[in-house]
Amino acid sequence: MNDAAKIAKFTDVYRANIGGVVAYARRMLGDEAAAEDAAQETFTQFYKHLGEMREEQNVAGWIFTVARNRVYSLLRERRRRRAAPLEEAPPSDDDPLERTAMNEVREIVAEILETLAPEMREPYVLKEYGGLSYKEIAELMGIDDNLVKSRIYKTRQKLVSRLSKRIT
Amino acid sequence: MTDQFTREAQAYIDGELPACEEESLFAALAADAEARAYFRALQTLRNAGESERSRVPERLTKRIFEAIGADKRREVRAARAWRFRHAFVAAAALLVAVVSLWGWASASSSARTLEWRQERLVEQMETQNEKIDALLNSLPAATVATKREYEIIITPTM
Numbered sequence: 341m342n343d344a345a346k347i348a349k350f351t352d353v354y355r356a357n358i359g360g361v362v363a364y365a366r367r368m369l370g371d372e373a374a375a376e377d378a379a380q381e382t383f384t385q386f387y388k389h390l391g392e393m394r395e396e397q398n399v400a401g402w403i404f405t406v407a408r409n410r411v412y413s414l415l416r417e418r419r420r421r422r423a424a425p426l427e428e429a430p431p432s433d434d435d436p437l438e439r440t441a442m443n444e445v446r447e448i449v450a451e452i453l454e455t456l457a458p459e460m461r462e463p464y465v466l467k468e469y470g471g472l473s474y475k476e477i478a479e480l481m482g483i484d485d486n487l488v489k490s491r492i493y494k495t496r497q498k499l500v501s502r503l504s505k506r507i508t
Numbered sequence: 509m510t511d512q513f514t515r516e517a518q519a520y521i522d523g524e525l526p527a528c529e530e531e532s533l534f535a536a537l538a539a540d541a542e543a544r545a546y547f548r549a550l551q552t553l554r555n556a557g558e559s560e561r562s563r564v565p566e567r568l569t570k571r572i573f574e575a576i577g578a579d580k581r582r583e584v585r586a587a588r589a590w591r592f593r594h595a596f597v598a599a600a601a602l603l604v605a606v607v608s609l610w611g612w613a614s615a616s617s618s619a620r621t622l623e624w625r626q627e628r629l630v631e632q633m634e635t636q637n638e639k640i641d642a643l644l645n646s647l648p649a650a651t652v653a654t655k656r657e658y659e660i661i662i663t664p665t666m
Contacts, residue, residue: 350576354569354572358564358568358569358572359560359561359562359563359564360561362563362564362568363557363560363561363563366560367560376565376567376568376571379568379572380568380571380572380575383572383576384572384575384576387576442555442556442559443559445552445555445556446556446559446560449553449556467522468553468554468556468557469557469560469561471561473524474522474524492518492522493514493515493518496518496550496553497514499549499553500546500549500550500553503549503552503553504545504549
């Protein structure tokens with residue numbers, strides 16, 4: 341693969357997945373700066389390995405595997421250091437929708453998600469934020485498809501219930 | 509609102525509800541206000557996810573592409589260093605080959621020169637012997653004496 345083809349392929353994959361990766365990392369880590377670091381690490385790794393990838397390889401699956409490893413590594417570091425409560429994400433300087441109703445909902449959802457156990461939160465985040473299928477999530481987490489479906493279902497039930505209480 | 513409805517609604521939102529089951533979902537939505545509220549909440553969650561996905565700060569994209577560029581520059585430098593090392597090794601190998609060839613050619617030339625000199629010496633000796641024979645045959649009286657090797661003194665006796 342020549343340089344131009346490599347950059348073009350990287351850009352396509354970046355556009356398709358950066359939003360999902362950074363949203364997943366943000367919701368799992370609850371920290372904007374750490375989420376951006378994880379996303380950067382993920383995509384630089386992807387660029388390094390781009391030439392070795394097979395045509396039929398599931399690129400999104402590969403990317404989320406790297407992102408997940410990075411997220412868990414950051415969580416382990418944080419546990420080791422017994423970090424202080426997470427900092428609020430800084431307001432985004434390039435998001436004009438910051439004060440809209442959707443942002444309010446997004447923040448409420450984020451707050452609720454942080455109260456859930458990681459094993460319940462992660463399949464939901466991968467589905468709703470990462471845009472992965474049940475099958476891809478099952479492969480990524482090394483669990484059964486039905487377990488993925490069941491965890492997503494339970495998490496959504498909790499979110500709908502709490503969201504309804506918060507909004508009304 | 510039944511458990512079956514909530515499962516079907518979630519599967520529909522995820523795009524995993526078989527088409528044959530959509531009819532019962534739509535019937536429940538048409539008949540039940542609570543079901544509609546639930547479905548709206550699911551859509552709100554989906555929109556929140558999509559909204560979150562669209563929040564990619566420009567600084568992050570810039571950072572990532574700069575990191576890729578730095579990697580690229582490192583790759584180019586490494587490739588250049590690799591090429592230089594290989595060119596250096598190739599030049600050294602060529603130099604060794606040229607020196608060896610020159611040494612061999614030179615040794616071979618010395619051997620040929622020595623051989624040529626030996627042949628010339630033999631020829632000279634043969635010519636001298638012929639001259640000596642000629643003198644001995646032509647002069648009735650002469651003393652031929654070898655003083656040193658390859659040096660002959662012929663003295664006519666008068």
